Amino acid sequence: MQKNFYIFMQLPDGRKVVAGRLLYEALADGQVQSYFRYESSWITHPDTFPLDPVNLPLESSVFQLKSRTGLWGVMEDALPDAWGRRLLQARHMVDVSRDNNIALLLLTGWADPGATGFADTLNIPNRIITPMDMEMTDQAITASEAFEKNAGVVNLPDFFISGGSSAGGARPKVLARSQKNQYLIKFPSINDPSPEIMAQLEFFGMSCAQQSAIPVPEFFLIKASASRMALAVKRFDTVETKGRLHFLSFQSLTGVDEQLGLPYSRMADIIKKVSGKPENDLKNLYKQMVVNTLICNCDDHLKNFSMLYTPAIQRFCLSPAYDIVPNLWQREHILSIGGKISDINIEDLLREGKHFSLSAQRSLLLVKKAIQGVTKAFKSNKDMLQLLSATHPLCHSLLITIQENIDSFKSQYGVDHI
Numbered sequence: 001m002q003k004n005f006y007i008f009m010q011l012p013d014g015r016k017v018v019a020g021r022l023l024y025e026a027l028a029d030g031q032v033q034s035y036f037r038y039e040s041s042w043i044t045h046p047d048t049f050p051l052d053p054v055n056l057p058l059e060s061s062v063f064q065l066k067s068r069t070g071l072w073g074v075m076e077d078a079l080p081d082a083w084g085r086r087l088l089q090a091r092h093m094v095d096v097s098r099d100n101n102i103a104l105l106l107l108t109g110w111a112d113p114g115a116t117g118f119a120d121t122l123n124i125p126n127r128i129i130t131p132m133d134m135e136m137t138d139q140a141i142t143a144s145e146a147f148e149k150n151a152g153v154v155n156l157p158d159f160f161i162s163g164g165s166s167a168g169g170a171r172p173k174v175l176a177r178s179q180k181n182q183y184l185i186k187f188p189s190i191n192d193p194s195p196e197i198m199a200q201l202e203f204f205g206m207s208c209a210q211q212s213a214i215p216v217p218e219f220f221l222i223k224a225s226a227s228r229m230a231l232a233v234k235r236f237d238t239v240e241t242k243g244r245l246h247f248l249s250f251q252s253l254t255g256v257d258e259q260l261g262l263p264y265s266r267m268a269d270i271i272k273k274v275s276g277k278p279e280n281d282l283k284n285l286y287k288q289m290v291v292n293t294l295i296c297n298c299d300d301h302l303k304n305f306s307m308l309y310t311p312a313i314q315r316f317c318l319s320p321a322y323d324i325v326p327n328l329w330q331r332e333h334i335l336s337i338g339g340k341i342s343d344i345n346i347e348d349l350l351r352e353g354k355h356f357s358l359s360a361q362r363s364l365l366l367v368k369k370a371i372q373g374v375t376k377a378f379k380s381n382k383d384m385l386q387l388l389s390a391t392h393p394l395c396h397s398l399l400i401t402i403q404e405n406i407d408s409f410k411s412q413y414g415v416d417h418i
Contacts, residue, residue: 001025005106007075008117008124011047012243012311016117016124018042019051024070024102032070032102036063049246049309051116053274053316054253069101073252077303078111078118079104083172083189087160090147112175113184113237115244131177132159134185134232138224141187144172148190171198176232180240183232185222193328197388197395199229204381205324206233208291211380212373214284215320236308236320246309247319251302259301261336264289265355267305272357274307276315282356283366288321289337289352290370293344294405296398298330299323326402328394346412371409374402 002025009019019042024034036056042048043060050058052074065072071079080088085096085104092107094100109127110117117125132140140160147156159174172187186202188195199221206219218234237245253270256262268282275281285305292300308319333341338348346367353363378385389396 003120005102005118005120006122007051008110008119009042009051009246010110010115010117010244012239012245014243017045018122018124019116022070022075026070027066030099031066031068034065034067034070034072036065036072037061047311049314051246052248052252054270055255068099071101071105073255074116074248075105075118076101077249077252078108078114078116080108087147087156090156113235113247115237115246129159129175131175131182132157134176134178134183134222137176137185137222137230140174140185141224141228141230144187145190148172181218182235182238184235186231186233188228188230194392194394196227196229197392198325199231200384200388201328201395202231202323202325204377204385205291205295205297205326206321207377207381208295208374209288209321209324210373211376212287212291212370214287214291214373215318216324217320217322233322245311247306249303250305250307253307254302256302259334261341262302262334263336263339263355264352267302268356270307271318274316275318276310276313277317281318282358284318284321286353286356286358286363287366287370287373288324290349290367291324291374292333293337293349294370294374294409295324295326295402296331296405297324298327298333299325301334326398328398331401346409367409371406374406378403378406 002023004021004023006018007020007022008016010016018039020036020038022034022036024032026032038058038060040060043058048058050056052072055072056063056074069076079101088094088104088107089096094103094107096104105118106120108118109125112129119125143156144160160172171189174185176183176185186199188198192198203219203221206216210216217236220232222230222232224230237247239245250267250270254266267285271278271281271285291297304323306319307316310317331342337344338351340348349367350360350363353360385399389399
C-alpha cells in the first residue's frame with residue numbers, strides 16, 4: 001500500500017513551509033520504492049532552493065528511488081545517530097533499525113540540528129525542543145550517564161536531542177542556550193575508551209583547524225564536574241531571527257554508502273559543481289584534509305563534512321568544520337588521499353591536490369599553513385596536552401604520533417623553517 005509524507009523547510013526568517021511530498025511503498029523484496037516531487041508553491045517561492053542541488057535539483061519532475069530505506073540522503077541526514085536511536089527507542093518503544101527510518105523521521109518531526117521537518121499530513125510539525133540553560137550541564141552529564149547505564153528506567157529531558165545526525169557526532173548531546181546564542185553541548189560517552197578526555201581532544205582538534213584558518217564555529221570547554229568535561233559548539237544552522245539555515249552532508253551529496261577508500265576529491269568534485277564560492281571552499285577543504293592527516297582524525301567519513309545554504313548568494317557553500325577529533329587508537333582513515341588511507345605523506349597530498357584544481361605550489365602552501373596551524377595549537381594547548389599525556393597512555397602515544405607527523409612533513413620539501 002502506498003503512503004506519503006511531507007517535507008517542510010524552516011526558513012532563515014523563522015517561517016515554516018512545505019517543500020515537497022514523498023510517496024513510498026514497501027515492496028515484496030524488502031526494498032522501498034519512493035517518488036518525490038517538490039510542491040509548486042515551493043518551486044515558485046521567492047526564497048526557494050533545492051533540498052539537494054545534486055540529487056534533487058529544483059524542478060517540477062518526479063524523482064524516483066528504489067532502496068532499502070526509500071529515502072534520499074538529505075532526508076537521512078535528519079535521522080538520529082546511534083545515540084539518538086537509543087533515545088527514541090526509550091521514549092517511544094519503537095523499532096529503531098534502518099528498516100524503520102521513515103517512521104523515525106516522523107517521530108523526530110524537525111531535524112535538530114537542521115532545517116527540515118517531516119509529517120504525514122500537511123500540518124506543520126509542532127515538536128519544538130527548548131534548549132537548556134548552560135548552567136545545567138553538570139546535571140545533564142549525570143543524567144546522560146545514568147541513561148547509558150540503564151535506558152529502560154531513565155527519562156531524559158526534551159533538550160537531549162535525537163534527530164539531525166550530520167553535525168552532532170554519535171555521543172550524548174543536548175541543545176543549550178546562552179543569551180541569544182544556541183549551542184550543541186557534547187558529552188563523553190561511558191563507552192568511550194577514555195571518556196574523561198574526549199572533550200579536550202575535540203577541543204584540541206578544533207583548535208588545530210582554527211589556527212589553520214579553517215572556518216569553525218565558536219567552541220569552548222565546560223568543566224562540569226571533577227572528572228568530566230563537555231564541549232560546547234555554537235550552532236551554525238541557526239540565525240538570530242529564530243530561523244534555520246539548510247545544510248546537508250557530503251554523504252547525501254555523493255549518494256554513496258560504502259565510503260572506505262573513497263577519495264577526498266569526490267567532495268572537491270561536488271564543490272566545483274554546486275558551490276557559490278568554489279575556490280575558497282576547495283582551499284578550506286584541502287587544509288582540513290591536511291589537518292586530519294596530521295592529527296590522526298581518522299573518523300573522516302562523509303557525514304563529518306557538509307554544505308550550508310547561504311541565502312545572501314542563494315547558493316550552497318562549505319559549512320564550518322566540525323567533529324575534528326584526534327583518534328586515540330585508529331591510524332587508518334576512512335577517506336583516501338592519493339589512493340592511500342594510512343602512511344600518508346606530502347607526495348600523496350600533492351597528488352590529491354590536483355583533483356582540487358590546485359597546483360603543486362598552491363597545495364604545498366596550504367600544507368605549510370596546516371602545519372603551522374597544528375604547531376600553534378600544540379603550543380597554545382601545551383598545559384592541557386601535557387596533563388593528558390601524563391595521565392593517559394593512549395593519549396601520550398597519540399600526541400607522539402602527531403608530533404612525528406609534523407616533523408615528517410616539515411622534513412619534506414624543505415619546510416624545516418616552519
